[in-house]
Amino acid sequence: MATYHCSxxxxxxxxxxxxxxxxxxxxxxxxxxxxxxxxxxxxxxxPDWSAKPTDFFAAADLYERKNGNAYTEFEIAxxxxxxLEENIKLVKRFVEENVGSNKAYCFAIHxxxxxxxxxxxxxxxxxxFSERIIENKQNVKPDYQFFKRxxxxxxxxxxxxxxDRFTAKNGAGPQNVLKVRKNLERIINEAYEKNGIEAxxxxxxxxxxxxxAMLKNDKEQFDFYDRPAQNHLGPKLxxxxxxxxxxxxxxxxxxxxxxxxxxxxxxxxxxCEEIKKYQNVIKELRELEAHEKLNLVNxxxxxxxxxxxxxxxxxxxxxxxxxxxxxxxxxxxxxxxQSIQLTQKLILTDDRIHKIALSVYTKGQSKRLxxxxxxxxxxxxxxxxxxxxxxxxxxxxxxxxxxxxxxxEEKNKLLKWQNDVLEKEKNLAEKLEIYEREIQKPEHIAGxxxxxxxx
Numbered sequence: 544m545a546t547y548h549c550s551x552x553x554x555x556x557x558x559x560x561x562x563x564x565x566x567x568x569x570x571x572x573x574x575x576x577x578x579x580x581x582x583x584x585x586x587x588x589x590p591d592w593s594a595k596p597t598d599f600f601a602a603a604d605l606y607e608r609k610n611g612n613a614y615t616e617f618e619i620a621x622x623x624x625x626x627l628e629e630n631i632k633l634v635k636r637f638v639e640e641n642v643g644s645n646k647a648y649c650f651a652i653h654x655x656x657x658x659x660x661x662x663x664x665x666x667x668x669x670x671x672f673s674e675r676i677i678e679n680k681q682n683v684k685p686d687y688q689f690f691k692r693x694x695x696x697x698x699x700x701x702x703x704x705x706x707d708r709f710t711a712k713n714g715a716g717p718q719n720v721l722k723v724r725k726n727l728e729r730i731i732n733e734a735y736e737k738n739g740i741e742a743x744x745x746x747x748x749x750x751x752x753x754x755x756a757m758l759k760n761d762k763e764q765f766d767f768y769d770r771p772a773q774n775h776l777g778p779k780l781x782x783x784x785x786x787x788x789x790x791x792x793x794x795x796x797x798x799x800x801x802x803x804x805x806x807x808x809x810x811x812x813x814x815c816e817e818i819k820k821y822q823n824v825i826k827e828l829r830e831l832e833a834h835e836k837l838n839l840v841n842x843x844x845x846x847x848x849x850x851x852x853x854x855x856x857x858x859x860x861x862x863x864x865x866x867x868x869x870x871x872x873x874x875x876x877x878x879x880x881q882s883i884q885l886t887q888k889l890i891l892t893d894d895r896i897h898k899i900a901l902s903v904y905t906k907g908q909s910k911r912l913x914x915x916x917x918x919x920x921x922x923x924x925x926x927x928x929x930x931x932x933x934x935x936x937x938x939x940x941x942x943x944x945x946x947x948x949x950x951x952e953e954k955n956k957l958l959k960w961q962n963d964v965l966e967k968e969k970n971l972a973e974k975l976e977i978y979e980r981e982i983q984k985p986e987h988i989a990g991x992x993x994x995x996x997x998x
Contacts, residue, residue, distance in 0.1 A: 547744040548620035549727045559600035559613035566651040566669040586649035590683040596649035606690035621666040633734050634668045648672035675703040904991050919967050926964050
């Protein structure tokens with residue numbers, strides 16, 4: 544399924560002009576490093592007293608009430624499979640249906656590569672509009688009155704009424720947000736269908752999609768949606784993570800909890816895709832093998848229905864067929880077994896899946912403990928080997944002064960090394976005891992099982 548994203552935000556007075564400059568890449572953002580991300584911009588329904596969107600939203604900052612909403616913004620993800628022209632049409636249609644022709648607006652389409660995947664495009668749109676509903680475009684109120692509080696009794700004395708769909712106190716706000724999200728889903732899917740693209744998006748949560756698949760008894764769809772929601776790092780955290788991962792001394796522990804969860808969930812997703820891929824390969828190989836065996840059965844059936852004379856007359860022909868088929872089956876079985884053995888090495892075992900789920904659930908703690916266990920075990924192995932080698936040496940005699948000095952030095956080093964190994968083993972044992980005691984609690988066991996289902 545393609546990516547779906549639609550968020551609705553409000554901006555307070557004092558920030559409208561600056562945000563408008565940011566999305567349109569104007570003013571102080573005109574020559575910034577992100578200027579190249581802007582691929583299209585447009586505005587509409589501006590009053591005569593504002594020549595451009597930044598002028599309009601500067602007036603909103605000035606005349607809207609303190610701590611009031613100076614603008615509302617839709618932020619939507621656009622289909623990477625569509626061209627820029629098609630995405631512009633898509634955004635224009637969304638604006639027409641969700642902003643309307645009686646509110647000042649501007650929008651910008653940005654396109655950039657994903658911070659952690661340079662091959663993946665991320666087109667998206669920022670749609671910024673005023674909540675003030677213009678009643679008559681031919682006679683628009685001046686800026687100092689435009690943003691005043693609406694006067695129901697004497698409309699000509701106050702400002703314009705606000706579009707309160709998303710902030711209504713009667714409880715309609717969430718329903719109107721859902722309407723916008725469904726509207727975007729429909730517009731994108733219709734654009735996909737029009738352009739002959741099979742991909743589809745849904746505004747529903749993974750939980751709802753899993754429930755629907757369960758009701759339809761669609762196991763394939765249920766398995767597809769039975770996964771953790773994608774972690775959104777945001778541009779700042781993603782760029783920090785990208786810089787850290789380029790460092791030669793980069794370690795997984797250096798990442799924040801959110802970044803670590805992102806890496807681990809991505810690893811699980813990639814692993815699951817690989818498992819499905821190689822399971823399909825094994826299935827195809829088994830089908831080919833069964834087909835070749837069926838050919839041999841058919842050949843035997845042909846032979847069983849013939850007399851000795853017929854077999855003798857066509858002996859060479861049947862022998863060639865029999866040899867050719869048997870040889871082909873032998874090679875196919877051998878080739879399949881080799882491919883299956885190689886493939887099965889690439890598929891994660893239940894133990895490996897359990898370890899990945901455990902690492903995600905414990906935010907990498909189990910992985911760090913496993914690494915520490917390996918280090919301590921390797922240290923113990925090296926020490927035991929050095930101790931065994933030392934034990935083979937003869938005890939120095941009283942007159943072998945140089946050898947006695949070297950022998951004692953090595954002995955002292957080994958004693959120090961032994962203390963170090965014992966200390967590390969003791970610390971690790973204490974950590975493992977605490978860890979095992981915690982991980983065996985019912986709530987943690989349930990959490991780990993839930994992560995394992997994601998695979």
